[in-house]
Amino acid sequence: MIDAEHRAAQAWTYIAEGGNQLAHALITASSYEQALAWVRQYGTGSVLAQEFDDVVARLRTSKSFVERTIRAWQLRLEHYSEISEVSLGRLGAQCLIPADSCWPGILNDMFAPPLALWIRGDAEVLNKPGIAIVGSRAASTYGQRLARNLAYEISESHVVVSGGAFGIDAQVHVGALQHGQATNSRQSTIIVSAGGVDRPYPASHADLFTQAIAHGAVISESALGSAPQRHRFLSRNRIIAGLAAGTVVVEAPMRSGALSTARHAIDCGRPVGACPGQVDSPGSQGSHALIRDGATLIRHADDVREMVSWQQLQLGDGMGEDIFSMPDDGFDPVLEKVWEAIPVRSCADAQAVARVAGVSVQEAQAKLALLELTGRVSRSVRGWKRAKIKQ
Known part of the structure; x- marks a missing residue:
């Protein structure tokens, strides 16, 4: 039987996008159910509790921003329909909140932890020691081979976390699954999906997602049925980093979502490593910049294990350019x-x-x-x- 808090949490994953600070603050100050009630009451003439005003005051944001945000939530809430327990059971999906015993406590180090997590697969895998391995979608043959072999080797001691995308991500999951099959392990890999856990993306990776569910888990902070929109890829990168004891960038150009994941790892106080490639290869320039600025140089799984066993120095302390800030090109x-x-x-x-x-x-x-x-x-x-x- 799904309780009221979990039902309200499911609604929150539908109405609010990942990392929304106002949503997180309202829920933390009260509960999923109470925060949802505040959203419903906002603008109706009802007097909201003092706690609501206190939360808004602490965020130091404008009243107009709060009003726009809550109006957007109300609009989505009008079209929200609860998912029946029968449908969830048929799909093998559940929604986790921090009060659940299998909630990955490692995510609590994040600046903006997910409001809740949808999962298909084994929830216990979320609390196993993890390593995030990421890289470019347009990966070279060298990068793909390195990612697959590295994931296979590190699976001896860690669950491998990545995003299920083309290129490096896919090879990472393949390597972990191959190790799982060789050792008969049911906890090999975690895919952090940009869309709902019932919407594999890319669609051609549907079999990969199915294997991950059988030998690990597919998770998402977005509600069931959510489309894998562009902003959700950037948002899910922080969860990939947050779930892992350390992050390895196998191969990435200077403008890459993999560098976003590395930035989130640093923000969580987690170590970052990178694999070297050809010095004149544009596809490895992001990895090389990480190494230049202090990331651990990764050759094989033993380097990764050594990396997460020591406190990592902060990257980029006055050295070179800021490789994590994207150029201001007018993107809205x-x-x-x-x-x-x-x-x-x-x-x-x-x-x-x-x-x-x-x-x-x-x-x-x-x-x-x-x-x-x-x-x-x-x-x-x-x-x-x-x-x-x-x-």
Whole structure:
């Protein structure tokens, strides 16, 4: 029987995106159920508890930001439907909260831990010592071989954590699963999914996800059915790093999600290592920059075990450039979330776009107007749709 707290936690994974500080603060100050009640009551004329005002005051954020955020949550909440226990049982999925015995306590070191975790597979694997191994999707043959072999070797002592994507991620899981099959282990690897645990991405990796569920787990902070949108990939990187005692970057260019994972590991106070590649290879420049700035040079699994057995020095103390800060190229994350929320083959009104994007209707309308000005969307009597790209 699912209790009220777990039901409310499931709703929170649907209405709030990962890492939302307001959601985390409201839940921490009260409970999942009470925080959800505050969201429902906001703006209705009901007087909210003093605790709500105290939380908002401590965050030192503007009232307009709080109002926009809660309006966006309310919009999603209007379309939320609870998932029956029968459906969850059929899928083999459950939603974990910090009060659960199998919640991975290692995540509590994070600045923005997940509100809750959806999981398919063995929840006990989340509390086994883990190593995150990540790298580029456009991996070289060398990088893929190195990732597969490294994962196989480290599986002797650790559960391997990665993101299930193309390139390095896939080879990491394959190597861990091969070791699990060779040793008859049921706790080999963890895939941290950018979408719901019922939506393998990429779709061609459906078999890989199925094997991970059978020999470990697939987890996500996003609700069942959630699409693997771009911002969720960046958000899930912090969970990959947070679950592991250390992070290894096998092969990565200077602009890479793998470096994002390394940054999150450092923020958690965890050691970071990187594998060397050809010095003139663009695909290894990010790895080389990590090593130059103090990351442990990784050749094989023994280097990884040594790395996590010692306190890692802080990287980048006045040495070289900041390899973790992306250049300011005018990227607007809210604009892109709104763009991704527009259906590919049909039209949608501003309210539907706002709900999928997780923003208020007013924000969605403003960004849709900008997208229309740049020719990326068009408007008709049926709603907004993506504009056809001229060849």
